[in-house]
Structures are given as C-alpha cells and as structure tokens.
Amino acid sequence: xxxxxxxxxxxxxxxxxxxxxxxxxxxxxxxxxxxxxxxxxxxxxxxxxxxxxxxxxxxxxxxxxxxxxxxxxxxxxxxxxxxxxxxxxxxxxxxxxxxxxxxxxxxxxxxxxxxxxxxx
Amino acid sequence: xxxxxxxxxxxxxxxxxxxxxxxxxxxxxxxxxxxxxxxxxxxxxxxxxxxxxxxxxxxxxxxxxxxxxxxxxxxxxxxxxxxxxxxxxxxxxxxxxxxxxxxxxxxxxxxxxxxxxxxxxxxxxxxxxxxxxxxxxxxxxxxxxxxxxxxxxxxxxxxxxxxxxxxxxxxxxxxxxxxxxx
Numbered sequence: 001x002x003x004x005x006x007x008x009x010x011x012x013x014x015x016x017x018x019x020x021x022x023x024x025x026x027x028x029x030x031x032x033x034x035x036x037x038x039x040x041x042x043x044x045x046x047x048x049x050x051x052x053x054x055x056x057x058x059x060x061x062x063x064x065x066x067x068x069x070x071x072x073x074x075x076x077x078x079x080x081x082x083x084x085x086x087x088x089x090x091x092x093x094x095x096x097x098x099x100x101x102x103x104x105x106x107x108x109x110x111x112x113x114x115x116x117x118x119x120x
Numbered sequence: 121x122x123x124x125x126x127x128x129x130x131x132x133x134x135x136x137x138x139x140x141x142x143x144x145x146x147x148x149x150x151x152x153x154x155x156x157x158x159x160x161x162x163x164x165x166x167x168x169x170x171x172x173x174x175x176x177x178x179x180x181x182x183x184x185x186x187x188x189x190x191x192x193x194x195x196x197x198x199x200x201x202x203x204x205x206x207x208x209x210x211x212x213x214x215x216x217x218x219x220x221x222x223x224x225x226x227x228x229x230x231x232x233x234x235x236x237x238x239x240x241x242x243x244x245x246x247x248x249x250x251x252x253x254x255x256x257x258x259x260x261x262x263x264x265x266x267x268x269x270x271x272x273x274x275x276x277x278x279x280x281x282x283x284x285x286x287x288x289x290x291x292x293x294x295x296x297x298x299x300x301x302x
Contacts, residue, residue: 015265
C-alpha cells in the first residue's frame, strides 16, 4: 500500500490521543487549586529569622557594652540636637504644620459646589 | 452571582482570567481541555506512562503557579505544551545522565519492523511508526498531530526555527510514509 501526504494527514488526524489514567485530573487539581495554602511562606520565615538575629545581636551588644544606657541616651540627645528638634521654634512650626494639616483634613467640599466646578 | 462556567463555550483567556480571580473550577476546565493532549505529548516524548503522568501533573502545576505571567493574546495550548515539552526534555536529560544512553535521537527499540508487521490496525501501525522515529522528528510529528498545521506554534514549543520545523516535519513524514507503505 502506498501512502500519500493526504493519507498520512488523514491517518494522523484520526489517530486517537493517549488516554490519561483515571485519577490524573484529580491529582492535578489536588496539586493546584485544592492545595492548602502554606501557613507560613518561605520569605516570611526568612524575614522573621533575620529580624530575630538582628534583635539578638543588638541585645548582646547592649548587654556587653559598658555604660550602654548612658551612651544610647547621649547618642539620642545629640541626634535630636543635630536636627534641631530641641529648639522651641522647631517645635512651634511643627505644631503649626500638624494643626493646619488636621484642619484641612476636616474640611469637606459640598457635593453641589464640586459639580458646579466640573460643569464650568 | 457569578455566571456558571459550563454554559456556552468559554475561551481559554476567560478561563485564565476567572482562575486568576480565584475561581478554581475555571482552572479545572482548562485541565479538562488540555490534560489528554499534554499527557499524549508526554507519553510520546518519554515513552513511559508513569513518568508521563508525573510530567503532565508538573506541567499543570507550573502553569498554575505562573498563570499571572501568561501573556494575554498568546495561546494557552502552546504555552502548556511548551512547559510540558521542556519538562520532558529535562527528564530525558536526567535519564541520559544516569544511564549514559543517547536518548534524544533514540528510537523505540520495541517498535521494530517485525512488530509493525504484526500490527494490522492502521492506528496501531502509525503509532508504532511514530515511536520508531528519532526523538526530534517524533516531537514535531506529535505536535503536528496535536496542533494541526500551525508550524509557528510548533516552532515556539520546540524552540526551533520555522525552517527546521518544516524540514523535520518533511523528513518525519517521509519516514512514516516509507514505513507504512511496506
């Protein structure tokens, strides 16, 4: 029997696909959609581990450094002075800024007025 | 209330969007549509049903995890076939590493001319003839069977130039014709 291109194409088109095993669909669904979400993700484990390590290192350094409390307080105080947070004028301007921001956040533009602006 | 997915024929893009929106049954529909074809590709590539089953599951798992990165407008069938074929190639490479066999161009030793002569059924003969092809031709002819005459899609799945796909297909058909004409 001689096979031509069309015969081969027809035979290929008629060739049945392999029948997958009965449980394959269920296995795929169990591994994908129905898979329970992990309690903790790997990046969360890494993050918590890093934070714990940093915290442990800080505590160890704090406990082994002589006069640690005084040195920390002195560093904090000099940092506050460096940014000017200790001056009355800085505190005053900060208070004014926070008050203005709070006051502006409480303002509400009436609905009709907003619509008028858009029409215009 | 969300409309049922089973109603009219929903296209793959809509099913992907529904899956990404958290509707698991949409992915189930995609699995139902392509499970058989993907398994067929894996069986024809690996020649091992147990391993093909694992490769099929792995392909769908990878697709599910990477569904958000699926390029809109692309064909899901091409994408899942590509994932499956690459997975199968990795498995073949692992097998080769452990056994030292020249697997990529290996023909199925069980599908010799004696066995072909014994098989009178046309489909069985054709299947045996495909199994007897070298791997590179077998992959092309399997995808030609699965995806029709879409050469570009076959080239995408196999990561081969279009011209190479056409050459492989021509030679594969020539070998098949020769074997089946006996």
